[in-house]
Amino acid sequence: MKGFRNHGLIGSVCSFAAAVTLAAAVTPIVILLVQAGGVLDFGFLVGTPSRFAAQAGVGPALAGTLWLTLLTAALACPVGVGAAVYFAEYAPRTRAVQAIESAVSNLAGVPPLVFGVTGLALYVRGLGLGPTVLAGGLTLAMLALPTVVVTSKEAIRQVPAGVRAAAYALGATRWEVLRRQVLPAAAPGILTGVTLALARTAGAAAPLLVIGAASFITYAPATPGDLLVALPTQVFAWSARSQPGFAALAAAAGVVLLALLLVLHLASLALRRRLAGAAR
């Protein structure tokens, strides 16, 4: 028993703070659900934005966010996990390597907005992609990359040194040790990190706003070359409108976004269970 038995004044103050924190955690979601109540139906999920609040839907935005999440996963995960393996297992411990490693890691603390500004210069203007889904995916991949690297590196370093020592003692090469022992043992941790990074990018509105996401497009993006629309920026666009009816639309789009993140986390949880079982 680690806790204190008698509560006293400090215990009461802490309990009160905890109650406030719980309320702060629950309230936004309750508000969102209540305000979205009348709007959420199948028509809203497949409908397109409209000048008339009653007819509007999130179809294109939902398709856009699914595209963006897929592109981000495809671009950031292999590179991020690969880089983490290199930094954790291969990289020489020189000052130069450590400087690069900490530069990459500290980018995880840079606001998403800044990645949007660089994405605008690099992809929208530099490569001439324009405000497309592909430019958005590349920008979000840059945003996800540092988080994937940091969390994967942490997961790989948590694998006990004895596992590696035992495998080397049996004559395995470094790649065999990685593929058969280290990566399977680290897989659940890597997956957690990847999920966090993808959830963070799927909900990011600021970078997409900066690179020029549209909020009034009536067709869903069919290829990465189509114009960029996404759920978070749709929530923003509707929140910023003062006409009646649009606040409820913003809340409903927010609920759809939260539901998407929930699905992402549940899928990751299920996969993590299987991976943890396989590693044993």
Add this chain to the structure above:
Amino acid sequence: MTADGSSLKPPQAARPVSAGPPASAFEGTGTASRALSERIARRFFQVCAMLAALAAAAVIATLASESALFFMEVSPVRFLTELAWTPLAEEPRFGILPLLAATAQITAGAAVVAFPLGLLTAVYLEYYSDPRAARILTAAVIVLAAVPTVVYGYVALNFVTPALRNVWPSLEAYNGISACLVVGVMILPTVTLLSRSALQAVPPSLTDAGLALGASSARVLLRGILPAASGGIAAALALAVARAAGETMIVTLAAGNQPGLTWSPLEGLRTLTAYIAQASMGDAPSGTMEYRAFFAVASVLFVITYAVHALGRWLAGGRSRRRDAAARARPATAGARR
């Protein structure tokens, strides 16, 4: 720390390049093919690391080059002393101070909301709650951390501001106080969860010793546990502040885009982030001062958040560094008593 895998390298020259059956219990058609897959794997991971480094370099280089073009026309002195930020005006003014002041106000306000609440919640979780309550509260805090910030922006504008204006009718529709409150809630999970891990790192023997000496639980907490965890708690605060300073959607929706320098939390204001988010919606053409101004502001934001984040990571690492140093300094026999 011996858990660092990189300290363990495969034995050198253990594998002579010679023909013959595989020498190990591992599959593989022969030494040559094993050596090949070894080389391919190494090269693949190296390329990944180079790509990650390249992405980091691209972010920094883009910000630096466009900002350099900006500062060729606007002197840094002007940038730091002018009292307005109006890049689109007839006679544009490029003073960063109003934006910096607004960001400082929102960040400080959010820290005032989140720091006491988060720290006390962490103490509650660690020392006062029963396991069931701790599980529920932790789950709620993790959910809170997963909510996208644009959703918080919506809540700030459509719920918090109207509620505050009921109490305080002179409050403007766009105001700093609503943004402070909601940004505070947004960084609450960061403060709570990181403070909690700082408390978890305090050895239980410290608590036991204090209580055994007859100190009250309050005294043990205030004089023993909190000072021992102070480095980690400071790290939690730094990482949360870095997030608050970079927060965009809440401040854009709740605090608006008023260009003036104001210290009143009842008025609207414009942070570094809100300026970038709002201004770029007007599609500034490349090569104009207006376009370069984004990069100057984004660079300021980058430097601030990067520095605060690095400080936080350094503070968080300090604990384990000190522990390592202590472990090295301790005579070998001291370990035997455990």
